[in-house]
Amino acid sequence: MRDRELLLLGILMAHSQHGYQINEFIEMNLSRVTDMKKPTAYATLDRLAAQGFVEVRSEQAGNRPVRKVYSITSQGTEYFQSLLKENLMSGDKMQFSSDIGLMFLDHLSPDDAAAFLEERLQALNHDIARHEKAPPHGFGLGVDLAMDHHLVHLKLDRDWLGQVIENLRQRSTENSTSSRSRGDLANTDRSH
Amino acid sequence: MRDRELLLLGILMAHSQHGYQINEFIEMNLSRVTDMKKPTAYATLDRLAAQGFVEVRSEQAGNRPVRKVYSITSQGTEYFQSLLKENLMSGDKMQFSSDIGLMFLDHLSPDDAAAFLEERLQALNHDIARHEKAPPHGFGLGVDLAMDHHLVHLKLDRDWLGQVIENLRQRSTENSTSSRSRGDLANTDRSH
């Protein structure tokens, strides 16, 4: 919620825009950073307007539906600065929804687990490829930084997943030859 | 929402429990994995009950408020398996709320930016220390895996942040001596 506000104010810091424009921009360029949907953006912008952080004026081009053009106010700029500071100072909550699945890995055979994770690894590799192929955005330096941040985490996940799958596979063959040597799955001692 | 269900069903796979117990467990042990709050858990459990995936029976110990004891049904077990598969196959959305802040780094002086991020790095280091000091949970292997997954990402973030701060600091002194040599902040070429 706080982050939604930061994102929208940050976008408006560049220049005033109408709702459709903003949402377009988010969908096209910022899907890696946020999953905010249109109605949420409108709702958040309205809230920001009610608090005096953005101004709205209705505009009509031709006889298309009225567009709402949002501009950041000077109080909004201050608020933006404070949100930005807060965001930079306190890090992510760092929650991976995939950790929920991992927690229950014991309910699966190592074979099945490995197969499912292999699928995910494939998808991850595609995502990394897309990411690396994409040209630098051209919006400031910060955006490039954020993209790099995202990318290094994707790559870590790829490597980590690879190791886990390897271990699962080993575990599976060990199990079938029934030679029980302690091949601990966790604590792969990737001592960083 | 899907993940909430997976989490709750997974917990019930171990054994039947009442609501308070479940929420207690989540707060105490799973804060790294989820931020689901009590009312959401109750709501989700009710939804699962309505769909026949869990059974609820009211229990009264002494004359304390009635407790609702939840058990997973056989259909629930099937559903759990499908959710687990889905979770393992399709990875995270991988969104870092901190990326939103990073995107707007250009609105700050390199000095301020570095100072704010330094603060965050500090917090990160504390978190990593806490994480490493904590004894292995003792719940199955999967839980340890999830914890390790979390940890490696924290460490990556620490290292990455360190580099960014270093670059910002360099940028700042470069700027004050006004010798403009291209010290690109992004693309630090951490070629993995």
Add this chain to the structure above:
DNA sequence: GTATGATTAATCAACTTTGATCAATTTATA
């Protein structure tokens, strides 16, 4: 013995988020 605070247990009202939809307009297609 009784005021004080912690624990057990769950719910509600308020807020946030989104899938679905609407309605006009422009572009493509037959």
Add this chain to the structure above:
DNA sequence: TATAAATTGATCAAAGTTGATTAATCATAC
């Protein structure tokens, strides 16, 4: 040119989420 399809622009009802609260019990100390 008539018609389907895509785009522009935004809203609403429904669903998900949570801070605050209720209410009883147990522990503690005064």
